[in-house]
Amino acid sequence: MRLYFLVMAPIFISLLMYILPLKGAFRSFISLTLHFSLIVMSVSNLLSVKSSGIPITAAISANDILGISLYSDLIASVFVVLISLLFFVFSVYSFEDYLKDKLFQFLFISLEGLIFLLFLSRDLFNIFVAVEASTIICSILIMYKRDSRSIYDGLFYLMISTVGMLFFLLGTAMLYKIFGVLDISALKNMMTMANVRALIVPYALIMAGVSLKCAFVPVFSWLPKAYGTPGAPPLISALLSGVYIKTGIYMYIRMRDMFSPMVDMDNFFIVIGILTSIVGILFALMQKDIKMILEYHTISQMGLILIAVSINDTYTKAGGLLHIMNHALFKSLLILAAGVIIYQYKTRNIYEIRGVFRRMPFTGLAILIGILGITGAPFFNGSVSKYFIQSGVKGAWIEWFIIFINLGTTLSFIKLGSILIPNPVERITLKESKPKSISMILLSLGCLFTGLGATTISKNLLGLDVKIKLSGYIEKGFIWIGFIVLSILIYKFGISRSKFFKKGYGLELSFNNISVILLVFFFIILGVYHFMVPVA
Structure with a gap:
């Protein structure tokens, strides 16, 4: 249940704090206490994984492939500790100002739980849900000052991220049609059962979506616009560039490993x-x-x-x-x-x-x-x-x-x-x-x-x-x-x-331009896949 606590505690406790009429300074103190508790819990989880030598799995149903399951191996455990430490530091940074705002506090703390879910989930659809929910929160936090530039940049980020994750979702649906499961470990074990050419489209869809999430060339121009918008509080820019962007590279690592038996x-x-x-x-x-x-x-x-x-x-x-x-x-x-x-x-x-x-x-x-x-x-x-x-x-x-x-x-x-x-x-x-x-x-x-x-x-x-x-x-x-x-x-x-x-030149592409570039990048991956991956 430790894994479920890491995911659910920030969401439910922050919701409770939002509902209760707490004073600003006391609200900030409770937030620091919660973040410190999550550090203790994440370190405990890391020590358990380290001492047992095997990943920790938590599942709601008896069949962890079909149920909602969480999975903590050594790498995931380390990154969960890192995330909890950074959120604690961010809370200290904002102790005097933003943490006293109950809406900001609710969004900020809930985001931590969703990022934990993303790192601990081994189900592709759960990952999609975690990314989409966390992206909505990130967009609101970018727009938090409610000036016109921040609102525009926040909505721009939300739409671009949604398009990228739509590619990911379509690839996930195709994998489910082929294998009948969405569990990453199960998919990796079953990869050799499929024809390598049957994986070409789902692979290209998933990796195109992940590439946009990571801001790889050529789908990178959205990141400075969204993360560096003038209206976004420094705390949010640090959270996005320091922590949230790592969810994309973590997804790349997991997807690369999942497809590794058949795709190089x-x-x-x-x-x-x-x-x-x-x-x-x-x-x-x-x-x-x-x-x-x-x-x-x-x-x-x-x-x-x-x-x-x-x-x-x-x-x-x-x-x-x-x-x-x-x-x-x-x-x-x-x-x-x-x-x-x-x-x-x-x-x-x-x-x-x-x-x-x-x-x-x-x-x-x-x-x-x-x-x-x-x-x-x-x-x-x-x-x-x-x-x-x-x-x-x-x-x-x-x-x-x-x-x-x-x-x-x-x-x-x-x-x-x-x-x-x-x-x-x-x-x-x-x-x-x-x-x-x-x-x-x-x-x-x-x-x-x-x-x-x-x-x-x-x-x-x-x-x-x-x-x-x-x-x-x-x-x-x-x-x-x-x-x-x-x-x-x-x-x-x-x-x-x-x-x-x-002069400060930058590259600011419109939503339509980035969407077209993403589509072109998808076809580039298809073409490279066709020539690089041998037919089994």
Whole structure:
């Protein structure tokens, strides 16, 4: 029943809190207590899975294939712990403001339960329901300030996500027609019973829908528009980019594994991952809006993760899974810190923001730690996950693209880091919120802890025994220093002087255009599948 508690407790308790006439401060305290309880429960679940060595299954009916069942293996358990920790940090961040609003609190806490359902469900239709319900809540939270731009962007996100999940639902229906079940484990075991050509359409439908959910190239342009909309509270942008986008990549991992007995499209998705990373970096370099830089970099990092989880190597798999966790930490940290900066400076234009370190020491330190994490500075979390990814492709052609992606990431965050440069005239120190500073400190410690303990996490929590070679790690450290120096030179003598990069170009496609691109991408997957997957 522990799994059902994780899913249902946030929904029912938040509903009860919405109904009862509670005061704002007491409401925030109850929310923190609930989130802490969910951390304890999720850690207990992880320890149970770890000690037993087998996944934990909970089913309403005796037949767990036909009933509503939850399934917690080691990877799902780890991510449930991560989600519960991040929601607790987000609650601390919003302790003084948003958590006192009972409607916001109800939506925010209910979303946590639905994300748990998505990670713990092994039924395709349950996953669809969880995604659709959570997407509706995310859309409402994006529109929460009720200004015209937020309402437009929230509805745009809702419609785009609905179209993507419609593809997923149609693929699910076709699988049910072929096999008569929707359980992921059962489908994987039964895959070899079907003709490989019978899977071509459901596979293309499901993977097209998942690709849109992950914002892979070419269906990526919706993400900055939705997640970075000016009206969305920083807390929501951090939740979407740090946590919710991971539901898409988790679905990709599960769908890839489910189809693996019959379908191997890894090379295709590796190319998609490379293109996604490069496109995300290029658009990030063109932005002058601090949130747009971070959101386009979410696309880039999703591409890097896609590359890693699409390669059958222990090191790249460990690196990919660790990078999902690491990205959740340093991207949440960066967006929360950016939210504080935007509130104090009254602008999102990085060329108008200077001296953050001097004016807001805690926030400036948070930005610096986030940059060190995402660029792969030694001892910080991004360095180890990127080290593992690169170790798994050592000597292969993919390694050169990984190096290029890492250089591009460093370059774009040198641009973002310019906001920390002291202003010799401005010496005003702004007051920083204690709850917001505490939340950023917790995330900063997380970036350092998951870097120093990466091998322990990989072996004991993810079940992947990978080791760091001292010589290789030192070499990577020197490469990072070289990238920093090179990026500073490129930015100072190139990008900072270029009018093209200062204008803030973006790619904003209409709902109709993205829908057409998704349809085209579906046919591309069909065509590639036809030529890449051999007939059994």
